[in-house]
Amino acid sequence: MSTDITQATEKTVTDAPETTGGxxxxxxxxxxxxxxxxxxMMLEMPGVGPDHVxxxxxxxxxxxxxxxxxxQPENLQLSYAEYGEGDFERAFMLSEDFDPDRIEAEMHGGVLTVTLPRAAESQPKRIAVKGA
Known part of the structure; x- marks a missing residue:
């Protein structure tokens, strides 16, 4: 089985594009x-709600x-932080094997699951062998 998805863009915090919110x-x-x-595909996106995907x-x-x-907790000032807040973005190049009308996504506990069903014509076919 071969993977039909390739990473289209690579974004890290150091080479990410500028944002309007900074x-x-x-x-x-x-x-x-x-x-x-x-x-x-399961993507880790802590702090992102389903309405913000x-x-x-x-x-x-x-x-x-x-x-x-x-x-930002009210009436508190941050003195030290190890967790950096920010938005998430990732892109993937898909092969033509997937049915774009049946793609589904759901978010649970900071993990986004995207399901990409194969198109009917790209599904593997089993061929029965008859005996003589």
């Missing part, structure tokens, strides 16, 4: 699971963006 953009860690039926598919490029609402 914040950081992170490249979410992603696990990809491939089966005969399609591909599932934007997924687009254009010219076979699947772009996933997540916006984080900054968390």
């Amino acid at each position: 914040g950081r953009i992170y490249r979410p860690l992603t696990d990809i699971i491939e089966t005969d039926q399609g591909v599932s 934007d997924i687009t598919l254009e010219n076979r490029v699947l772009t996933i963006r997540g916006r984080v609402e900054p968390m």
Whole structure:
């Protein structure tokens, strides 16, 4: 089985594009699971709610963006931080094997799962062998 998804762009906090809000953009860690039926992608996006995820598919490029609402406790001043807040963005180039009308996504506990079903014509076919 070969992977039908390639990374279209690489974004890290150091080479991320400028944003209108001046914040950081992170490249979410992603696990990809491939089966005969399609591909599932799990992207870690802590702090992103389902209402702040934007997924687009254009010219076979699947772009996933997540916006984080900054968390600033009231009446407290930050004296030290190890966790950097920022938005998430990652893009993947898809092969023509996927059905764009059946792509689904759901968010649970900071993990976005995107399901990319294969098109019917690209599904593996089993050929029965008859005995003589």
